[in-house]
Amino acid sequence: MEASMTKTNPGNFFEDFRIGQVIRHATPRTVTAGDAALYTALTGSRFAVQSSDVFARAINYPRAPLDDMLVFHVVFGKTVPDISLNAVANLGYAACRFLTPVYPGDTLSTVTEIIGLKENSNGKTGVVYVRSTGYNQHGDEVLDFVRWVMVRKRDEAARIADEHVPELPAAVSPDMIGNAVPLLEIDGYDFHLAGSPHRWGDYRPGERIDHVDGMTVEEAEHQMATRLYQNTAKVHFNQWTEGQGRFGRRLIYGGHVISLARALSFNGLGNAFHVAAINGGRHVAPLFAGATVFAWSEILDMAEIDGRDDVGALRVRTVATKDRPSTDFPYKLETGDYDPAVILDLDTWVLMPK
Template sequence: MSKTTAGNYFEDFRLGQELVHATPRTITEGDVALYAGLYGSRFALTSGETFARGLGLERMPVDELLAFHVVFGKSVPDISLNAVANLGYAGGRFHRPVHVGDTLTATSTVIGLKPNSNGASGNVYVRTEGRNQDSEVVLDYVRWVMVRRRETVPADRLGETTIPDLPGAVPASELIAPWRVVGGYDTALAGSEFLWDDYEVGERIDHVDGVTIEESDHMLATRLYQNTAKVHFDQHAQASSKIGRRLIYGGHVISLARALTFNGLGNALSVAAINGGSHANPTFAGHTIYAWSEVLERIELPGRHNVGALRIRTVATKDHPCADVPLRGEDGRYLPHVVLDLDYTVLMPRR
């Protein structure tokens, strides 16, 4: 009997299947420092202990996206080890802060299956929960991923399609704002003078800066999250595929784009929800990532007068500065330079 596993293929999944993911992960100060070194995020809440305490928190939280990636990484050996590509997200909620010393575990439930007409792959839809050492949910989200079949099958053996009703934008009543403004807010230390009241629906912000992805950066980041998907690491296997190169983990692009948004959204201190998102095209080492954001909605939080939420759409492009960049061609498909289209909600102080 073989003691190794090749991972699950599309035909191994079934609706309602529950997967308990291996390897609990305790978040350390080293994880936080390495995450900062990889992305250079400058949001004050997750950078300064004293700043976090000034917002009523006992301890500085870790970046929400670091927690997201760690939970995501737990799910990869069971869900996307044989992935062609991770396709999208919906209904992601951050329920409570994660701190250094917290131990995260993850479970997933299969909520949808869609065989692809080529008979070689299919899309798997899952809802994943991440919990801390006290069994409290810290985050949950839906994602869907294209997974290879073990063997190509003919059209009459594809199987049934069940596509779940994907959640829309997380409503204001479900947004958790764990911090508050106590006696004033220091915009100089935060790095931006613009608060919730200063943004208008429809406003578009070009974040100007670009970051070139190095091969070592994305591989180190993906290892940090214990994401073992073959498409990110095995160049020998990828060389014989249609793509021909190692793919950048889509979450790496999300974190780069989020860090770039500091220039224009510096007071967007924390991420409260991931409403939806698509990895529009593949990214490879050597590509330079740029980003722009559009304000989709200004949200007043029930019972909170000093903190508001902004629903943001951030688009990341490769090797293409973002000023007035078109997203889709005449056929409705994303143009090749668009790599990420992310709809998420951030928390920001109010005047």
């Protein structure tokens, strides 16, 4: 009997990618108030603008927008079956800009361009650099970002036609952020209901903030969070395969760590209601269920936004740790290596009322 061709998708391996290749990802995703509620249940995020239609309308939103990181994860999740199904690890992010507000009822889709490839010296894996762009149903860009991911090779003897490591900016320029927020009626912003009295001008570069609270990650919830974004990476779900891997268990999706750190940052940055850009990010170490996540932040810079007197931008480094409170701000050792407790190093621009 003649063998039939497979109809299943094993995902792309490193040698399948080509620089300049453009991939339109399945599946378009209509995001709803139900997604927002589930995201809150899984992360505990408490930012008022995203939590209350009444609060959002009072400052000139038509209704509460979806949480920025929820939008990021949904757009990111579309890319996984084509980009990182066979990944060893997602290594980092850069040049991420949030461009258009997303509201319940919007439909999101994603397109990715391969912008760089670099084979690793072990010959078994390579790093794939991609720029992904999320669109709404009107064709408006809602966000774009660069990430790089280590991907297995199908055939260790395979070679790629071209290698290139793209140059990436150290940070998104402040004049390229802020468009995803309407001009706000600051008189309608209730700082008491927002949970913090502190405005943009109350912060200073160099200031460090221990976000105090910790959040323990359960096995079921991190898988549910990842499924919410339709992220199909087997390293997060498949104990049968991962039990035979180097860690012997499933990894928690790094994006879930980002969301937990963002949610924890509310205690100290409660009025940082909008993530305008991700300048860079690194998943320093893996996280597994049962560990408790803590976070602290450092104000790196402050910037005015051209044409706006309602909000200013803070450049914030947020560091997440596992099983270690952040009272002494764990970061890097004298050797330059990260403290063993650090799992995330994230550099963002956030907007805050003046």
